[in-house]
Amino acid sequence: MTDAGASDITRAAERLAARLPPALAPLARVAYDYGWTWRSGATELFRAIDPHRFAQAADNPVRVLLEADPRALERLAADPSFVERARAVAATLQEDRARPAAGSPVAFLCTEFAIHRSLPVYSGGLAVLAGDILKEASDRALPFVGVGLFYRQGYFRQRVDHAGWQHEYWVDEPGDRLPVALVTDGEGAPVTVTTSIYGSDVRARIWRADVGRVPLFLLDADVPQNTLVDRWITSRLYIGDRRIRLAQYVLAGIGGVRALHALGIEPVVWHLNEGHVAFAPLEVARATGLGFAEAIAAARDHTMFTTHTPIAAGNEAYTGAEIAEAIGPLPEQLGADVKDVLALGRARPGDDHEPFGLTPLGIRLARTTNGVSAIHGRVARAMWRHLFGDARDDDEVPIASVTNGVHLPTWMGAPMRALLTRHLGEGWEARAADPRTWDAVEAIPDEELWAVRNEQRARLIASARERAVGDRLARGEPIPYAQAALRSFDPDALTVGFARRAAGYKRLYLFTHDAARLLSLLEGPRSLQLLLAGKAHPQDDEGKRMVQRVFELKWAPHVSDRVAFLEDYDLALASHLVSGCDVWVNLPRPPLEASGTSGMKAALNGCLNLSVADGWWAEAYDGTNGWSIEARPGTDPTAQDAHDAAALYDLLEHEVAPLFYDRDAAGVPRAFVRRIKSSLRTIGPRFNATRMLDDYAALRSGPAGR
Ligand SMILES: *Cc1c(COP(=O)(O)O)cnc(C)c1O
Numbered sequence: 001m002t003d004a005g006a007s008d009i010t011r012a013a014e015r016l017a018a019r020l021p022p023a024l025a026p027l028a029r030v031a032y033d034y035g036w037t038w039r040s041g042a043t044e045l046f047r048a049i050d051p052h053r054f055a056q057a058a059d060n061p062v063r064v065l066l067e068a069d070p071r072a073l074e075r076l077a078a079d080p081s082f083v084e085r086a087r088a089v090a091a092t093l094q095e096d097r098a099r100p101a102a103g104s105p106v107a108f109l110c111t112e113f114a115i116h117r118s119l120p121v122y123s124g125g126l127a128v129l130a131g132d133i134l135k136e137a138s139d140r141a142l143p144f145v146g147v148g149l150f151y152r153q154g155y156f157r158q159r160v161d162h163a164g165w166q167h168e169y170w171v172d173e174p175g176d177r178l179p180v181a182l183v184t185d186g187e188g189a190p191v192t193v194t195t196s197i198y199g200s201d202v203r204a205r206i207w208r209a210d211v212g213r214v215p216l217f218l219l220d221a222d223v224p225q226n227t228l229v230d231r232w233i234t235s236r237l238y239i240g241d242r243r244i245r246l247a248q249y250v251l252a253g254i255g256g257v258r259a260l261h262a263l264g265i266e267p268v269v270w271h272l273n274e275g276h277v278a279f280a281p282l283e284v285a286r287a288t289g290l291g292f293a294e295a296i297a298a299a300r301d302h303t304m305f306t307t308h309t310p311i312a313a314g315n316e317a318y319t320g321a322e323i324a325e326a327i328g329p330l331p332e333q334l335g336a337d338v339k340d341v342l343a344l345g346r347a348r349p350g351d352d353h354e355p356f357g358l359t360p361l362g363i364r365l366a367r368t369t370n371g372v373s374a375i376h377g378r379v380a381r382a383m384w385r386h387l388f389g390d391a392r393d394d395d396e397v398p399i400a401s402v403t404n405g406v407h408l409p410t411w412m413g414a415p416m417r418a419l420l421t422r423h424l425g426e427g428w429e430a431r432a433a434d435p436r437t438w439d440a441v442e443a444i445p446d447e448e449l450w451a452v453r454n455e456q457r458a459r460l461i462a463s464a465r466e467r468a469v470g471d472r473l474a475r476g477e478p479i480p481y482a483q484a485a486l487r488s489f490d491p492d493a494l495t496v497g498f499a500r501r502a503a504g505y506k507r508l509y510l511f512t513h514d515a516a517r518l519l520s521l522l523e524g525p526r527s528l529q530l531l532l533a534g535k536a537h538p539q540d541d542e543g544k545r546m547v548q549r550v551f552e553l554k555w556a557p558h559v560s561d562r563v564a565f566l567e568d569y570d571l572a573l574a575s576h577l578v579s580g581c582d583v584w585v586n587l588p589r590p591p592l593e594a595s596g597t598s599g600m601k602a603a604l605n606g607c608l609n610l611s612v613a614d615g616w617w618a619e620a621y622d623g624t625n626g627w628s629i630e631a632r633p634g635t636d637p638t639a640q641d642a643h644d645a646a647a648l649y650d651l652l653e654h655e656v657a658p659l660f661y662d663r664d665a666a667g668v669p670r671a672f673v674r675r676i677k678s679s680l681r682t683i684g685p686r687f688n689a690t691r692m693l694d695d696y697a698a699l700r701s702g703p704a705g706r
Helices: 007-017 025-033 033-039 042-049 051-056 062-068 069-079 081-096 125-139 230-235 244-261 280-288 292-301 320-327 337-343 360-365 374-383 416-426 433-441 446-474 479-487 515-521 541-551 572-579 598-604 639-659 669-683 689-701
Strands: 107-108 146-147 157-158 166-169 192-197 200-211 214-220 269-273 303-306 370-371 399-401 494-499 528-533 563-566 584-587 606-610 624-627
Touching: 007 025, 007 062, 007 200, 025 062, 025 081, 033 042, 033 081, 033 200, 042 051, 042 062, 042 069, 042 292, 051 062, 051 563, 069 081, 107 125, 125 200, 125 214, 125 360, 125 689, 146 244, 166 541, 192 244, 192 320, 200 230, 200 244, 200 416, 214 244, 230 244, 244 280, 244 320, 269 280, 269 598, 280 292, 280 303, 292 303, 303 360, 303 689, 320 337, 337 416, 370 374, 370 689, 374 399, 416 433, 416 446, 446 479, 446 494, 446 563, 446 572, 446 669, 479 624, 494 572, 494 639, 515 639, 528 572, 528 639, 541 563, 541 624, 572 598, 584 639, 598 624, 598 669, 606 639, 606 669, 624 639, 639 669
Parallel strands: 107 146, 107 269, 146 214, 269 303, 303 370, 370 399, 494 528, 494 584, 528 563, 584 606, 606 624
Antiparallel strands: 157 166, 192 200, 200 214
16 A cells, blocks of 8 residues: 555666666665665765765765766675675665555554654654654554655754844755655656645645655655745745644645645544644545545544644644635535634534644544653643533643654664663564663663763764864864864863754753853862754744854853854754763753653663653653652743752752762773663663554544543
8 A cells, every 4th residue: 555656766876776787786775765764874975975975975875876976886896795794784774674564554643753864854842753753663564654845955054143143044856866766657757636725726745754664754845736825835945924834734734635645645643743633634624525524533533643842933833814715615625615614623513713723623633632741741731622622620631642752773772772782682672662672771881881881972063073174164263262172172071962853942041041050060170061953943033042142151261162152953963962971951941842852862872861841851860860850830031040040050069079080090980880780771761652653542542532
């Protein structure tokens, strides 16, 4: 069933293979299967072809194979060891794709997917989660397909000027050099689907990307038959114009369902990841041909909905008129009145003045709804209780929770993964959700674990230095100051990381809340260094000011050697940071952090979390596996900021730094390593995507949510 477009990928790979020396031909198919990104050894192969070009091409293997100097390719083709390694990786992926999968698929719908940095159709955590779910489904050979949008310009790229102000720019990324293929029909013509949006028949073609065994279908409205405005619908992720954003949501939801139907795919489950895709069940209902009420009930029976944030910007609402205009003929096609459809997105069905919310729509149209951590489940039950007139208190609101997890092979650094393979046994990743698998962590000699930590930190510092030089040059800083970054930062110093969207509630500004205390942490023999990153939404001036406040300290003592704001946070930077930092800080204003996932990635690498006890950390922290700042939701924000900033400085100064620098004769910080082991053992088995998919399967097969 999920073969749609498979032959298009195969043909694209064959065209690429035809341009390569025969001995390297197997690499072409590898390049068209993102499964290579979490198989050990594959990155090294592509990098060996031309390290500079590979990096320039955002690690896109199709481009490196297309654009490499033919002599470099010939040289590698004559190297038996390289050819053998290429053949082995190709064989591994081929065998993986050949595993049978039974049954109709789960369709996972989301407006963004973070698969790899070369496919820029993502912004942050929501997309990473979606990508990690597809990867985990692939590992387990589950019948699964992803559906989303193909944004020609992706999410914005970030530049910060010498005054610390963020600027945005967009880069065109046409599909023809990406590891994707246009899905075609029997005659070789692109398959297109048509969706009525604002009264216009918007055509979209469909790209396929292979995420291991799982196909990801991405709709693209940039086709000549569309008006210029309609072609712009899939230009940019979370585009500023709310009218076009709504068009994106209609295309992703309605068009997404039509696309799968056009490809002959009939999922057993439609998993709506966030309200952006909540229109989808309306099209599922329409396609049943039943009367309105029965059709909605039938669609709901096959729908799961995950809500991801209590933040208003993540729970968009539109006026009834805006919705009616956007979806046009859909109510009539459903055999319903516009009012009946609008009622689905409102708490009070008859109230024309109430905005139409995408989250209420998702909740109403799904058999099960869940939040993404235990706390977030509670917050969501309180937040959406008014949708359930008969629910007497929050506990009776049928919203469950499935705590997020991360795809372990994607996020664990190579040195750490090799260490665990040595001690936990070959193939341990398949047993990662079993706590007993991690028992063997205790027996790893401290020296070995510490050596891996040192190696991962040293790699991070080397790349942070290079990035910092480039960032400073691009900002127009004096050249000596830019060059100084190459000698800044210390591969052996306590390295603290904080990287996430620069949204107000994430409180990056707590670091600079008391500048004198921050500066004192940067000096002396037990000092720390701080690596920061994160993008503010283009329209979020508060977020941009938060970034700017970091830059105001630029000329203070030690800052230029000890603090870097690394620009243009993306998957690659995230992976460097979580693998190399010693401590990962998270300072959300409780209870607004629905889950958080970067701290899970950090923990898998032996990096310790220091976080406000919100989201996932409230479930994970046990007193031995990191540090926690008490969450006191509902207190006065100013007092809360002062308290939490002081707690942050106190922990860093009195607990983290002493533990990190307290070395024995062998140079090992025993107590710090003990915490790392505890963190691996307690967090490793629980906050991974294997456990998360088990939880989703249980939710699916359990009783209906309402
Ligand atoms: C993991 C990740 C996130 C999510 O981080 P949070 O902890 O949820 O803030 C955001 N952006 C990128 C690039 C990531 O890799």
